[in-house]
Amino acid sequence: MVTTGALIHADAHRFLKYHEAEHPIALQLGGSDPSELAHCAKLGEKYGYDEINLNIGCPSDRVQNGMIGAILMGHKQIVADAVKQMKDASDVPVVVKHRIGIDDFDSEAFLFDFVDHVAKAGCDTFVVHARKAILQGLSPKENREVPPLNYQRVYDLKKEFSNLNIIINGGIETTEQCHEHLKYCDGVMLGRKAYHDPRLLMQVDHEFYGDSEPDVDQIVRDAIAQVKQYIQSEEIPIKYITRHMLGLFSSVKGAKQYRRHLSEYAPQCGNRIDVLCDALRFVGY
Structure with a gap:
């Protein structure tokens, strides 16, 4: 807002x-x-x-x-x-x-x-x-x-x-709950759950709109490219972006180390992309 x-x-x-x-x-x-x-x-x-x-x-x-x-x-x-x-x-x-x-x-x-x-x-x-x-x-x-x-x-x-x-x-946290609410309403808004666990949104286009299943590897590559473009064009510290990416791998092995690395090192890295690339290695990228 x-x-x-x-x-x-x-x-x-x-x-x-x-x-x-x-x-x-x-x-x-x-x-x-x-x-x-x-x-x-x-x-x-x-x-x-x-x-x-x-x-x-x-x-x-x-x-x-x-x-x-x-x-x-x-x-x-x-x-x-x-x-x-x-x-x-x-x-x-x-x-x-x-x-x-x-x-x-x-x-x-x-x-x-x-x-x-x-x-x-x-x-x-x-x-x-x-x-x-x-x-x-x-x-x-x-x-x-x-x-x-x-x-x-x-x-x-x-x-x-x-x-x-x-x-x-x-309080809506699953796509199953979304399906239930859509029996009675025209739409569902996901708030905190989508922010803290954005991987939930990867299911939405496939499950509700019939799109193909998401390519997670491509999503990660696109994210890196967009972050790199943004920090270079706007000249802002990467910490202001990565703090909103902490929940991206909340259900994945290595997520704790990923979050710790970004939290500890992003504030020190100015607008360098390598801190994000290094953190992604903990979750297999």
Whole structure:
């Protein structure tokens, strides 16, 4: 997520640039001023993003103080106004990501009313984290784990709004679970599991879209080539890339040594690719 303030008052290019290989790619915005969100949606369109995602799910104190994230579920008109202005400013699809409720406002009626109001402003796709957010007393990490999951509430939302695209999110860790959720919803979003164990994503195109099974060796070669290209063109330390690659071999023999090598040596290596190549040898590459 990037806030509207960061894009408007800081170096927007720093936040908006990405590698072409990342398409299709979504820009997730945090903000509450409809005109500012519209301006940033237009920036997202200029940079070629495929989707603009409005975050109404983040529960942290810092974003609450700026009227950003889950707190906006209690201000449906602001969200509706933001969606309308974002859609008016850009031709990129606008999606809203939210919780099933906040604090004591976690009834089915509250959720349905929120979605109905925002849908009438022009949003037809909702990504629903199947937990409510507790805005006072829980940390962001606890808000991802403590409030109980309620997948049935999301299923019921889809029944009520059959004309909308309802994508379910929260606590989903296997492709088997994805298949089950797809019986009731239009899509599944994988979050933390995909980040901590990205090899799970290697199954998706084959299992859900009928593509050929992935060539792991080719994936590794492509990853090395892209990292090399990026650190050379952007002139940034490789540690900022490899810290996001620590989970890449979580279920493979040698993964512990791979992670240890990157964690210990990447901070010392500037933008040299050899630290990644050396680490990959522990997992057979």
